Amino acid sequence: MRTVLVLMDTLRRDVLSCYNPQTEVKTPNLDRFAERSCVFDNHWIGSAPCMPARRDIMCGRYNFLERPWGPIEPFDVTLPQCLRAAGAFCHITTDHCHYLRTGGEGYLQEFNTWDYYRGQEGDPWVSRIDEPDNMPETFYGRVREQYQKNRQKWPHEEDMPSPKTFQSACDWVEDNKGKDDFFLMVEAFDPHEPFDVPDKYMEMYGGKGELDRDYFETPQYKRVSDTDLNAGAVDYIQRRYQALVTMTDHWFGKLIDKLDENGMFEDTMIMVTTDHGYFLGERDYMGKNYMHLYNELAHLPFIVHFPGGARAGEHAHQLTQAIDIMPTVLEAHGCEVPREVTGTSLVPLMTDPDAPARDYALYGVHGMTVNVTDGRYTYFRAPVEGNQPCFEYAALPHTIRKKMGSDCPEKIECGRFFARTAYPLFKIPCKRPAQIESAAPLAEVAQTMLFDLESDYGQKNNLAGQGLPEEREMIDLLLRGLEEHESPAEQRERLGL
Structure with missing residues (x-):
């Protein structure tokens, strides 16, 4: 092969x-x-x-x-x-x-x-x-x-x-x-x-x-x-x-x-x-x-x-x-x-065009929104005001062009935080997403959003906050995704879930 x-x-x-x-x-x-x-x-x-x-x-x-x-x-x-x-x-x-x-x-x-x-x-x-x-x-x-x-x-x-x-x-x-x-x-x-x-x-x-x-x-x-x-x-x-x-x-x-x-x-x-x-x-x-x-x-x-x-x-x-x-x-x-x-x-x-695959996809940038789609709807879940609690987990604490936690070494914890490995990890407080350089790093993602791609592929009409059953379904799908993909538990609190 x-x-x-x-x-x-x-x-x-x-x-x-x-x-x-x-x-x-x-x-x-x-x-x-x-x-x-x-x-x-x-x-x-x-x-x-x-x-x-x-x-x-x-x-x-x-x-x-x-x-x-x-x-x-x-x-x-x-x-x-x-x-x-x-x-x-x-x-x-x-x-x-x-x-x-x-x-x-x-x-x-x-x-x-x-x-x-x-x-x-x-x-x-x-x-x-x-x-x-x-x-x-x-x-x-x-x-x-x-x-x-x-x-x-x-x-x-x-x-x-x-x-x-x-x-x-x-x-x-x-x-x-x-x-x-x-x-x-x-x-x-x-x-x-x-x-x-x-x-x-x-x-x-x-x-x-x-x-x-x-x-x-x-x-x-x-x-x-x-x-x-x-x-x-x-x-x-x-x-x-x-x-x-x-x-x-x-x-x-x-x-x-x-x-x-x-x-x-x-x-x-x-x-x-x-x-x-x-x-x-x-x-x-x-x-x-x-x-x-x-x-x-x-x-x-x-x-x-x-x-x-x-x-x-x-x-x-x-x-x-x-x-x-x-x-x-x-x-x-x-x-x-x-x-x-x-x-x-x-x-x-x-060999089978109708073979089942995944029924949802999670996506995001660490420390910002967590998003989910089922192919019909896209749901962008914004963090709560203050974006906390938020942590970075790593055994090798490097990120884009710098070291993680250098601004708060006294607050870094060390332990075995992931069920999939016994390797000890650093748990590092995250005050702002590592890859964002702007002065207001979360300003553009402060609003939760829901879009119907069938009628609104351009994602112009935000349906979130209108009490639609589709939003509750997407929230449930997001929660399921966090569980199935072994997300750190505090992500739910950070997202107001």
């Missing part, structure tokens, strides 16, 4: 024609891949943002109920670990810079081998004390000095990190053609910001247009109305994102061609998905993390080529999430699914 998992960071569902026939974004390679695969229409985010989503994939259970962004824990049972124990070879190639930062430890080391291509975002790579000579004089959003140094290292498209990641995957397939029993994870940071893309792709989408400044590739995570962005700048950043999706699609196509060329496509399970979406001006938002997990962020693409072309060209209606990837891959490889895994295997869907 062979499995290839392709993860493209920040790939919005609505740019793909298999989900949105009206899209203007050019993705010919993802389009032809979808035609040969099964398209999952009801795939939802789990833990957000980047590293929490990866721990969901690696461990087959939600990260966000217990801790924020962080490393693989010493008690985690991971997908590569299980596959390797059964004799499968596991390799990852990536340019996802967060793996090499504080809070991203331990993921790459789960694989037999790994490749990493440097330079994305603020990766501390090119070491020059002097300021780079390519800093723009006028710009919108943010400009990272370190990134400006890094980008001087790739004069051509093929030198850029995500293209090198896909080329590395092609080389790996060529070096291992004809081999069986492997798991290859191909993880491109693109189309995550900065939306850095060669001019030839921008020309497909109108070029610079009406941008009145020298540079705009990295938006601030703020409401558009709280920035200096004009309509031309919003239009420009949307087109930059579209252009980067097209470039990423081009290099993805090379991998699919290489698998075909070596006769390794048809009998390989190939999964294509993402970690989260992104706001590009919709609802007055730019970025992610600080707002409710509306569909622009939470309703995600998931396309699976099953071995032998099973269900090629079909759409699956079942609810799915990232935590379902681990049990699916393990079952497909003939491995036992560990008891710690709470995801659901999708292997039955290879």
